[in-house]
Amino acid sequence: MTTIYDVAKRAGVSPATVSRALSGARGVSEATRQRVLAVAQELQYSPNYIARSLKKRQTNTIALIISDITNPFFTTLARGVEDKASEHGFNTIFCNTDEDPRVEAAYVELMLRRQVDGLLISSCSDGRSLSLLSRRDVPVVLVDRKVKSSSWDCVVGDSEYGAYVLTKHLIEVHGKRKIAIISGPLVLSTSRERVEGYTRALKEAGVTPREEWIFIGTYKEDFGYQATRRLLEYGPSVEAIFAGNNVIAVGAIRAARELGVRVPEDLALVTFDDFDLVSTLFPFLTAAKQPAYTMGTLAVEMLLERIRGEKIRERREVVLRPEIIIRRSCGCHADS
């Protein structure tokens, strides 16, 4: 490859001058700059950003660590991240953990070695897999899921609110009282808050949530499926399900269908997170839709502020309200 030295020699100046001319730094005569630029063009010079990164100690790269890019919620979030990052000249490395804290820890370490300027993390653990980060001073912004006792900025959805409104809707509009919840693991803030919102709504309605209604597992399709099967096969006759997230909802509906249980006629269902594109096609799931794209862009903006070293003292916590979209799975619009 042609380097800055080749350009320098050809243009009859020093490498330092080439560097300055190319970077647009002031302190180079216009004539010299033009000559350097012309030679660079002629030689098809392309700067080596690795060398620049090493020298400047900045890679203009951020990492996005999530559980699964294939989950539409994260897909949309990732798109927001990429858009905003590239707008500012940053590239994004994507990491899928599949909800495995060991994979998460490994990615964190790898990203640190790669000298990313900052990390956006939706952690699948209580934060233990992020311990490496707390010993460093690399900027981090938590997205979607909070980690207790961390000092990092975060941008998350208001899960308690969403769960509360969704559950309340089942109670007040549809008269349901026996409502089950299929939740992600309680180490995750989203799960805890959703269980809380669910519980609050029930209690306000004078219903004490029964233990058999509460399934705590993972944010995976298969768990939604298994929990629903157990619920429907052995459990008491439950009238509705609150699915902890979209993939759990898919599993739940699949199980119900297999057992010949109709949604929403025999079993109402509400869920967190939506399926964007497809919801246009099949407006079926009643859901608390989080502004995933915005979460991504906001998180990047906050991260860039930290990367730039702007002196922001306090830890910032941005909480975004989900939009409650009433469709058919809860029992509304039964005619459409």
Next chain:
Amino acid sequence: MTTIYDVAKRAGVSPATVSRALSGARGVSEATRQRVLAVAQELQYSPNYIARSLKKRQTNTIALIISDITNPFFTTLARGVEDKASEHGFNTIFCNTDEDPRVEAAYVELMLRRQVDGLLISSCSDGRSLSLLSRRDVPVVLVDRKVKSSSWDCVVGDSEYGAYVLTKHLIEVHGKRKIAIISGPLVLSTSRERVEGYTRALKEAGVTPREEWIFIGTYKEDFGYQATRRLLEYGPSVEAIFAGNNVIAVGAIRAARELGVRVPEDLALVTFDDFDLVSTLFPFLTAAKQPAYTMGTLAVEMLLERIRGEKIRERREVVLRPEIIIRRSCGCHADS
């Protein structure tokens, strides 16, 4: 940060020895290696991969350039890419072009500057935006879309076949003859092949495709919507639509719904690409489902072979057959 020099000093050896001990190179006594490792641990040494990359001229990074990570087809492909790449110690930078060749060209240039070891590209142009690459000898594998007269390996779906079978199904099973096609731009190999497959099936059935049935535009939801509106409002009474891809299908169905045209009762519809997760929930679209995940993993494997410099003379072209999934939108299973 602690560097190799810090470790060297503390361990009482030279930086070269530290490097060798850490990299597992042979030619270091076991005793020295242990001591170095212990010191590295003690000092929480973390290697700087940027420095290594500069020296070794290898970044262990690949770029994936696609039009939109938000399209489920690309989402799944991207997951395949990330899984396979990380399995081999490579990280992936994602780039969304939104079908804009200028954005594509800009990303290509940026990725080259970042010294990625190879690129996976689903080009949105006839290849002109890739011209920078042909002057370099960086490994490239084309995915999903071929570029004419390039010498790069590629892994694509068999679009002609998929389109042919889908169209034939409409003709033979459902007796449709007036079938429209809403296609992506003809600069793309996928579009061309799908139009060819569609045409072949019609011709074999003795039907001459009419000009008013053929819509050539972009792989975007809005184009599917606009084309379908025009088709239904002004056109002759068409009996079925072949949608060029999944997002076009979404737009088409939205338009039909707005105009009170029922799918499949009033208008049959088939499409390319599927919606994974959601198809479990709503098994509606009859589609040629491409093995997106496999396309991603295969493409990475081929790219890694090139990166490793394995001497493969010939250009390789892997063509994967889509799976034809018959569901309801074509008119089958009308009872379910």
Next chain:
DNA sequence: CTGAAAGCGCTTACAG
């Protein structure tokens, strides 16, 4: 087995 030295391709104080 180990070290001194050069070099990967830039950037940037420091002089002039």
Next chain:
DNA sequence: CTGAAAGCGCTTACAG
């Protein structure tokens, strides 16, 4: 305005 020099943090022939 321009250049010589040092340095970012590694790796790797080359000696010994």
